[in-house]
Amino acid sequence: MIKCETLKMISIIVPVYNTEAFVKECIESILNQTYQEFELILVDDGSKDKSFAICQEMARKDKRIKIFHQENLGVTAARKKGVENAQGEFICFVDSDDIMADYALEFLISKMTSDIDIVISEANVNESMAHEIYVDKLLRNLLSHTLWGKLYRKELFAKSEALNFRREINIGEDFLGNVCLGLAANHVACLTGKIYHYQKNPNSAMTTFQYSPEYDRIFRAEMEKVLGDEIFKYMGGWCKFQFSILESMIIGKAKFSYDESWIQTLIHNNMQYNPVSIKEWMLMKCRIPLLCRYILLWGYKTKNILTGINFNCIC
Known part of the structure; x- marks a missing residue:
């Protein structure tokens, strides 16, 4: 256990929307934490089921629970309201249809030293890294975006635009938020331990999301805005991120032309800044979206080697 003199307040923020089947178990998992120096902020985002009533019932039993209610503005706005009302030195987010291991807070706070601003779990390495490396790994899809x-550290939210995205960004907002917070951070501690239990909710935004050909373009533009002038520092990661957008557009049957300026720039820059994977080489050389889509889908279904091997191929 952590010694009493080192205890720091954590504000746990849970955005709640139509999760009556899950939210009680979620709250109970938080209240049962081994690290007890926390406040629990529940932000109901205009739920139409019994979620808000369940939150009220739980709050009557535990004074650490604070409840806020707003019209349906989306998860980012709910999180923002939670941060604005947080009293803790640190912020931890939990989705209302998931649960935390009882040692989760203790595990995270134990690694939060004076030069660390973010602690992440379920990484593929146990190490601390400068924020530049963290942001690059996020862009390259090497660390969790959630x-x-x-x-x-709460002060990161005042130093960044992490929760100020437009309403239509309803998938990938965690990715954008983490890049924002990473840019504002000093160092990040990465841990391989598992502390969070994601539960599949058939009504979640991720499950019900309807792909729009324009959405990937909007998301790419928003990430470009987040990186701002720093984008030149992260050109390798930025190229990898854009290739994921291009791949998503192909799989989602978006109508586009390889003559679009950003795609032409991507192909040129990626060969300068990164080794080219077989998959990327195929996307650059084929230039027939329909054929690319069939090849990609074939690769996914067969877990083909196309999705994993990298080699230097400046062709």
Whole structure:
């Protein structure tokens, strides 16, 4: 256990929307933490089921629970309201249809030293890294993009635009938020331990999301805005991120032309800044979206080697 003189307040923020089948178990998992120096902020985002009533019932039993209610503005706005009302030195997000291991907070806070601003779990390495490396790894899809399963120093939110995205960004907002927070951070501690239990909810935004050909373009533009002038520092990671957008557009049957300026720039820059994977080489050389889509889908279904091997191929 952590010694009493080192205890720091954590604000746990749970955005709640139509999760009556899950939210009680979620709250109970938080109240049962081995690290008890926390406040629990529940932000009901205009739920139409019994979620808000369940939150009220739980709050009557535990004074550490604070409840806020707003019209349906989306998960990012709910999180923002939670941060604005947080009293803790650190912020931890939990989705209302998930649960935390009882040692989760203790595990995270134990690694939060004076030079660390973010602690993440379920990484593929146990190490601390400068924020530049963290952001690059996020862009390269080498670390988790979720806001849950992590601990953030609260001051990062005042120093960044992490929760100020437009309403239509309803998938990938965690990715954008983590890049924002990473840019504002000093060092990040990465841990391989598992502390969070994601539960599949058939009504979640991820499950019900309807792909729009324009959405990937909007998301790419928003990430470009987040990186701002720093984008030149992360050109390798930025190229990898854009290739994931291009791949998503192909799989999602978006109508586009390889003559679009950003794709032409991507192909040129990626060969300068990164070794080219077989998959990327195929996307650059084929230039027939329909054929690329069939090849990609074949690769996914067969777990083909196309999705994993990298080699230097400046062709």
